[in-house]
Amino acid sequence: MSFSVPTGNFGDILAGYYAKRMGLPVKHLICATNANDILHRFFQSGTYEKYAVVQTNSPSMDIGISSNFERYLFYLMGEDAARLAAAMKSFNQTGKLQVDAQEHRRACQDFASGCAQEKAIMDTIKAYDTKFNYVLDPHTACGVSACDQLRGSLSWDGLQKHEMVVLGTAHPGKFGDAVSKATGRATVLPPGLQRVQHAPTRFEVRPNSQADVRELIVSTVAQREGKQAACQCWLGALRALLGRPRA
């Protein structure tokens, strides 16, 4: 199986990389970016270089520096923490990090990449709506577009028993305007989202304190769902604080 993953902070795709390292039989992991393509440029050239962020219709992917990428670089640099720390320090000063040719080759074995500019995203949403009657959101459309761009070069069509999965990381309802511009009709919101469209905004200013936030969550849950739920919520928070997995 292969996966095309809409990518901004390199979070979802890093989870896929970990799964592959743990033994999941993954053939290709496609890192699909929007116009903010620091990761795509890295896989193309071996240079990780910071550019100014541009605003797009896939906003959670509008990332200048991918916060999780350092975690992958750790493996790419042979788990050499001192070297990684020096490379990141230099990156923070210069905005540029280069790996050697061998590491770049290895990175390209670990990941393929594609970049979808705004027009490609809109064209992809329109094409899949027309051809398959499936409404993509702009994030997922990046994954689909990258997949379509790489279809020829990665040639998985000829492979037996191979499935290509595009991760649908968002929902069209989050991007109503962009999606309806692409499809030419109003975007249908899921009921939960529809309900809150005209709901009042509520907020409370609280002290900057972890204990206070925990207490607020527990008392709110107790008020809405009863004491037992609040107790479970409190135990969950305690386990998270102590680093123990849930039973």
Ligand SMILES: N[C@@H](CCOP(=O)(O)O)C(=O)O
């Ligand atoms: N989860 C994002 C897509 C980008 O994920 P990231 O972990 O690479 O930042 C979404 O909202 O679709």
